[in-house]
Amino acid sequence: MADTADEEEPLASSAKDLARQQKERAYASLIEVHPTSVGKMVSRKEREARRLRSQDMTYGEIKFTSFGTIFSWIRERLGELQEPGGVFYDLGSGTGKPVFAAALLHDFDRCVGIELLEGLHACALELQTRWDAMKTADPPTLKSGEQRTAIELINGDITTDEWSDATFVFTNSTCFTSQLMRELAELSLELKPGALWVSFTRELPSEEWELLLSEQLAMSWGPATIYIQRRR
Numbered sequence: 528m529a530d531t532a533d534e535e536e537p538l539a540s541s542a543k544d545l546a547r548q549q550k551e552r553a554y555a556s557l558i559e560v561h562p563t564s565v566g567k568m569v570s571r572k573e574r575e576a577r578r579l580r581s582q583d584m585t586y587g588e589i590k591f592t593s594f595g596t597i598f599s600w601i602r603e604r605l606g607e608l609q610e611p612g613g614v615f616y617d618l619g620s621g622t623g624k625p626v627f628a629a630a631l632l633h634d635f636d637r638c639v640g641i642e643l644l645e646g647l648h649a650c651a652l653e654l655q656t657r658w659d660a661m662k663t664a665d666p667p668t669l670k671s672g673e674q675r676t677a678i679e680l681i682n683g684d685i686t687t688d689e690w691s692d693a694t695f696v697f698t699n700s701t702c703f704t705s706q707l708m709r710e711l712a713e714l715s716l717e718l719k720p721g722a723l724w725v726s727f728t729r730e731l732p733s734e735e736w737e738l739l740l741s742e743q744l745a746m747s748w749g750p751a752t753i754y755i756q757r758r759r
């Protein structure tokens with residue numbers, strides 16, 4: 528028995544490794560046209576042109592490996608995301624990278640990004656065109672679960688647009704002001720019990736959201752605290 532278990536363990540983990548490598552490759556090929564420097568430049572130019580000076584608009588991006596670690600914590604340590612489905616939102620989605628990363632890391636029904644700046648939204652639409660091409664590539668770069676997820680990118684304002692159907696919200700909120708976090712906390716009361724909220728550096732300030740986990744993770748700009756909360 529022990530021998531069989533010993534033999535099976537590497538097989539199981541190599542299948543997992545292969546799946547992870549396939550996702551990393553798909554993500555890398557998707558985003559190669561838009562390194563973080565592109566998002567930063569597009570954001571800075573538009574903020575200067577429109578004289579948008581709020582700290583909320585500071586630009587930064589996730590890394591796929593860190594995002595994957597967060598999804599592993601949610602699945603393995605918190606026992607969430609065990610079934611396919613759900614609606615993912617990235618509030619302040621930039622060039623859209625977390626939207627596509629989420630579609631690779633879980634079999635969501637929909638993955639939605641809302642971004643205020645038109646230039647960043649345009650970059651996200653370019654990634655969506657590349658994503659659609661990956662679905663029809665021969666052989667396909669995306670697996671069937673990744674292909675079925677509907678991707679929606681909205682050029683809008685997270686304080687006025689609708690996102691109450693979210694079951695999973697992500698905010699890359701390190702530079703969000705306390706005022707914006709309070710507004711989001713107020714709006715988040717529309718979400719159903721059980722919904723998950725992942726934020727960077729700033730916890731969603733609401734008693735209606737139970738803190739499940741807070742942990743440091745290395746980001747491109749240095750270590751950040753990741754908060755994972757669940758709607759009571």
Ligand SMILES: C[S@@+](CC[C@H](N)C(=O)[O-])C[C@H]1O[C@@H](n2cnc3c(N)ncnc32)[C@H](O)[C@@H]1O
Binds near residue numbers: 617624
């Ligand atoms: C730190 S960046 C994160 C980009 C992306 N989520 C990521 O992690 O790769 C935060 C984004 O939020 C956007 N943002 C800030 N306030 C917003 C608002 N009220 N409505 C929509 N987007 C907003 C900014 O323009 C910026 O692109």
